[in-house]
Amino acid sequence: MARRLLFGAAGIVLTLALTLTLVEIGLRVYSRVTPNVDVEFYRYATLMKGAASGSALGFRHAPDTQARLFGVDVAINSRGFRDAEIPAEKRPGETRVALLGDSVTFGWGVPYGDRFSEILERDWSRDDAPLELVNTGHGNWNTAQELAALSELLSDDPLDGILQFWYINDAEPTPEHRDAPWYARLHIAIVVWALSDLLQRRFGNKEGFEDYYRGLYDEGAAGYAGFRSALERTGEVARSRGLPWVFVILPEFHGFPGPFQDVYAAVAADAERAGATVVDVTRAFADEDPATTWVAHNDVHPNAKGHALIARAVADAVDPSLFTRGA
């Protein structure tokens, strides 16, 4: 009797272990065929990010790192930016503008060269008057962290302006970076986490993106005061350094025009009060099928087409001579 029970238990344990192993293998094979956005975000965080202790940055890219993320080659330069190595000294006639933003500006899922930063550089540069956009875009950064990038990482740069791209989650509180637990290396763990989150948002009581994003801008929301304060401080930095500051409102990419017009208007008012010249590019997407602008069916980051739309809208609204001052 005892022997049979023991055999039964051993059978169950062995079946379970084998099943989990085979599922892990199956998911890894699937990820090679169709990159899984949650697995790729985890890889981005573990391969390229680290804590920035004692800094308002919270976390930042590890310099000189490379990885293939979501099917795209990503290279981080010696300063921790996904950009070319930009010399400390400007070239003759060069205009240099700091580009602030989050994963959209970083160009998640978009090859270098197809991002709006490179498109604008090509559009705005002349042979005798090159324009350099220093793309500091960083996944999961908020407006406060972008301010820290401007104040800490670009404090000595010979800048001629600031071009900041706002996305609706930029009012989140600064998250605390933590090292990944051991089990997070398993694709099973990431997938189970992601599916659990999805099901809770679809069928449970966890907020979907509409309520979540809107809640970020409620008076009293955890990150909203910090967001407004960061805008004011960015304005102060811009004024103290004599830098024109352009603040670009990006659309939330799930749908166009989307339900956040009032949030865009409120943020535009906050940015204008802080001293920015506000450019709203949300209307550039009004006639587009949202799914044609996403990097994947389950990831609404803008793809190359989305980046081209953003670049064209900014180029139509901003005269680059705004940034030229005796360069």
Add this chain to the structure above:
Amino acid sequence: MAFLRRTLLIALALAVALVLLIVALDFFGAQPQPFQYILH
């Protein structure tokens, strides 16, 4: 031997079913989810 073979077959069947389920659910993903910081 029969015990091991049976265990392996059951595990394989379960694994295939689970992977197919996960792949199927993946195609219904993203819509309600905001961007999230996975290590926080």
